[in-house]
Every structure is written in structure tokens, then in C-alpha cells.
Amino acid sequence: MVESKPRIITIPKITEDRGxxxxxxxxxxxxxxxxxxxxxxxxxxxTERGSHAHKKLQQFLITLSGSLSVLLNDGxxxxxxxxxxxxxxxxxxxxxxxxxxxxxxxxxxxxxASEMYDPxxxxxxxxxxxxxxxxxxxxx
Ligand code: T46
Numbered sequence: 001m002v003e004s005k006p007r008i009i010t011i012p013k014i015t016e017d018r019g020x021x022x023x024x025x026x027x028x029x030x031x032x033x034x035x036x037x038x039x040x041x042x043x044x045x046x047t048e049r050g051s052h053a054h055k056k057l058q059q060f061l062i063t064l065s066g067s068l069s070v071l072l073n074d075g076x077x078x079x080x081x082x083x084x085x086x087x088x089x090x091x092x093x094x095x096x097x098x099x100x101x102x103x104x105x106x107x108x109x110x111x112x113a114s115e116m117y118d119p120x121x122x123x124x125x126x127x128x129x130x131x132x133x134x135x136x137x138x139x140x
Contacts, residue, residue, distance in 0.1 A: 013087035032114035058114040062089040066107030
């Protein structure tokens, strides 16, 4: 089942004198099978990333180092999530216009994704996104 609301999920962290280890299992900690992993790093100060929505893709974002903000807009309201803990991640369902910003120097975010990379899954225009949301509400 595809969850409809974004939420923070705490993942297991094994803390030892020799350091920490965190892990994520498909179906146990996140509600999808991981098909792809990508990461974002070396983001210059003041840069924004994202500014698009996905029709189908589910993602789980974990900030391994540093901090960043994720703004999620559902077509009517915007919610902000600050990601700054490596043992917590943001479950990001499809159907949200996302903006990533306020990357601190050295921030690294790893993203676990439910699908392979598919440019056709992206909505890159905000008005198109609103129209797509409206259509979904009518047909749901
Ligand atoms: C998202 C946010 C959080 C690939 O070739 N394969 C991939 O798996 C990805 C994710 C990207 N790319 C290429 C496509 C572009 O030429 O890498 C380039 C940069 O991608 P993009 O401009 O989409 O990067 P962001 O940071 O704006 O968005 C990414 C994800 O694409 C998107 O799904 O939700 O991170």
C-alpha cells in the first residue's frame, strides 16, 4: 500500500564504542521495496534542489551528515521537515511538490527509492502539478 502522508521514520541505530551503524529494511522500516539508491552531496550554500513532483515514486531520505530542509507542498499547503539526524528519515510519498534547501556545508543526503530512474514520472511545472492533483481528486 502506498502511504499518502509524508512522515518521519526512526530507523535502528547500533551504537558502539567503535561507532554507529544504522540500517533500513524494505517492508519493515519503510513501506516499499528499494529499487534504487542515490545521494546528494557537495551542495553549494544557498542552492535549492528539487522543484518537481512525482506521480508514482516513493522515497525515503536520510541525512547522513549535516542538515537540510525539505518543503513539501500538496497543492494547497506546505509542510517543512528539517532533516538533521542520521537515524531518522523522511518518507516522501508521490504527489508532493518538493523543494530541498538550507543545505549546511558538508551535508549528505541518501535517498532510497521505490522505482528505477524515470524522467516520465516527474512533473516539473507547478501549474501542471496542480492540474494533476485536481484530476486525481476528481477520479479518486
Ligand atoms: C527528488 C529529489 C529529492 C539520474 O540520472 N538518475 C537518478 O537516479 C537521479 C535521481 C537523477 N539523475 C540525473 C537527472 C539529472 O540530470 O541527475 C541529474 C540531477 O537530477 P535532479 O535535477 O532530478 O536532482 P534533484 O536533486 O533536483 O532531485 C532529486 C531527484 O531527481 C528527485 O526524484 O525527489 O532529488
